[in-house]
Amino acid sequence: MNGQKSAQERMQARAPEMELIREAQSGSRAAFDALVRQYEHQVLRLALHLTGSEHDAEDIYQEAFLKAYRYIGNFRFECSFYTWIYRIVTNLCLDQLRRRKTRREDHAVIVDRSGDEIDLLASVSDDRSFSNPAKELDRKLLGEKIQTALDKLTPRERMVFELKHYQGLRLRTIGEMLNTTEETAKNTLFRATKKLRAQLAELR
Amino acid sequence: MNCELAHERIVAAAYGELPDEQMHELERHMAGCPDCNTEREQLLALKVLAGALPVEEPGANLVARARLRLDEALDALPPRRWYERLGQRITNNFASLQAAPVAACLLLVAGAGAGSLGGYEIAQNRTAHAAAAAQTSRVQPQPAQVTETGTPAPAEIANISSIVRQPNSQMVEVRYNQVVPQRLQGSLDDPAIRQLLMVASQNSASAGVRDDSVGLLAAECRAGRGCQAAGIRDALMVALRYDKNAGVREKALEGLEPYVAEDVRVRNAVLEALLNDGDPRIRTAAINILEPVEADTSVRQVLHTVANSDQNPHIRTVSREVLSRVPEIQ
Numbered sequence: 372m373n374g375q376k377s378a379q380e381r382m383q384a385r386a387p388e389m390e391l392i393r394e395a396q397s398g399s400r401a402a403f404d405a406l407v408r409q410y411e412h413q414v415l416r417l418a419l420h421l422t423g424s425e426h427d428a429e430d431i432y433q434e435a436f437l438k439a440y441r442y443i444g445n446f447r448f449e450c451s452f453y454t455w456i457y458r459i460v461t462n463l464c465l466d467q468l469r470r471r472k473t474r475r476e477d478h479a480v481i482v483d484r485s486g487d488e489i490d491l492l493a494s495v496s497d498d499r500s501f502s503n504p505a506k507e508l509d510r511k512l513l514g515e516k517i518q519t520a521l522d523k524l525t526p527r528e529r530m531v532f533e534l535k536h537y538q539g540l541r542l543r544t545i546g547e548m549l550n551t552t553e554e555t556a557k558n559t560l561f562r563a564t565k566k567l568r569a570q571l572a573e574l575r
Numbered sequence: 576m577n578c579e580l581a582h583e584r585i586v587a588a589a590y591g592e593l594p595d596e597q598m599h600e601l602e603r604h605m606a607g608c609p610d611c612n613t614e615r616e617q618l619l620a621l622k623v624l625a626g627a628l629p630v631e632e633p634g635a636n637l638v639a640r641a642r643l644r645l646d647e648a649l650d651a652l653p654p655r656r657w658y659e660r661l662g663q664r665i666t667n668n669f670a671s672l673q674a675a676p677v678a679a680c681l682l683l684v685a686g687a688g689a690g691s692l693g694g695y696e697i698a699q700n701r702t703a704h705a706a707a708a709a710q711t712s713r714v715q716p717q718p719a720q721v722t723e724t725g726t727p728a729p730a731e732i733a734n735i736s737s738i739v740r741q742p743n744s745q746m747v748e749v750r751y752n753q754v755v756p757q758r759l760q761g762s763l764d765d766p767a768i769r770q771l772l773m774v775a776s777q778n779s780a781s782a783g784v785r786d787d788s789v790g791l792l793a794a795e796c797r798a799g800r801g802c803q804a805a806g807i808r809d810a811l812m813v814a815l816r817y818d819k820n821a822g823v824r825e826k827a828l829e830g831l832e833p834y835v836a837e838d839v840r841v842r843n844a845v846l847e848a849l850l851n852d853g854d855p856r857i858r859t860a861a862i863n864i865l866e867p868v869e870a871d872t873s874v875r876q877v878l879h880t881v882a883n884s885d886q887n888p889h890i891r892t893v894s895r896e897v898l899s900r901v902p903e904i905q
Contacts, residue, residue, distance in 0.1 A: 400649065407645065415633035415641065425637050432641045437648055513627040521628070535590055536622070537630045542592050561586045568621050
């Protein structure tokens, strides 16, 4: 009963947005602009944190909303608009991360059945521990080290860790956004944390 | 439960993704497993460490810049035609149409009916127009041509080969090619001449012809003679944005100067030139043109960007000077 009620409330809360989407689908530029205003901060925040560059974030913003404008007619209300727009953005960010990724000759990467990249060497367990991290390290320097460690993840691992750890999304939503299952997203998150711990073990 | 599974569940639990029953099972395992406790500590430490790279809110400048660029790009897209939208809607609703074959049949019948009716209406209109045209040609004599040839339709023009203005007069001679070369002579305010100049400003393969035509159109705009938003002004904005020749872009910019305060589209085109034009002369000229509207928020934002990031030190200095003259908006 409660579940039904909350679903109904959610639908009611989403009604104005659905109306905007329908208007945008009928060609209303003003409705589309309103949707852009609603999501632009989240899109820029994600792109900025993932790429670390205002210029790249701006390009991703531009391309994502142009794509959304072009294909909004294909949106069929099967998922939330939030998930749909994030799916576009995450795909663009993944492309950007892949382009930027330098060749890693010292890493052995294979692709598993779900299409995820697995770094074989990084999945070897690391027995060093760091129970009291970063007490004396300058925060900025530490930030740079974290960034370097994040850059060593595969684009997909980086994306899942970003969406879970920094953006606080549910694994189920992350799976929907990345066109995969919740279980695969969970495994990818596990691999990402394992690699990060190995990368950051020196900071104990 | 083995330790490998426990490690996976520790990650899920740390991010609040472990169901209650599995959490209970994990706690039982942890109670007797020091290795898994270390694992959990390490994971929690990683979470603390990762916090050293905080998620920052995008700055107001970045948001404004991104919006401006997106608006420009959306403005440049051609509007979708009604039949494209209809097609997309039909595709979207295809499943429901499949489920309702009667509705599909009705749609087909209605379409056939509308088609027949439309065909009949068009045929009637054509007959009426032909009759009216015949009558007009009998009653009204053709106006005297100032020109050696009639006004060509743009589609008939292959290219513009030259533009010559007669000294101290309003007369301009535009040479253009159709299947055979043609020549049209007339005053600068002649709509046919203007139409040719606008075609020349965009389609000609010769930079010289574009330069001449944009120069003349810009002079007309500066003199305030018939520089309508939907006509010459548009042609100048296209030249400013897309012409490969810096001289042509510079002339277009000069022609747009009187309209930067009143027409926001002109202002946006000038701001775009200030941000993106590869020629420092044009960027400098754009700054000067923007002075009357320097208190405008979007202008200030672009000036800030240019003052901070333009590769040319002179332009950075000029932008800072302009900004320093404008009182800060609180």
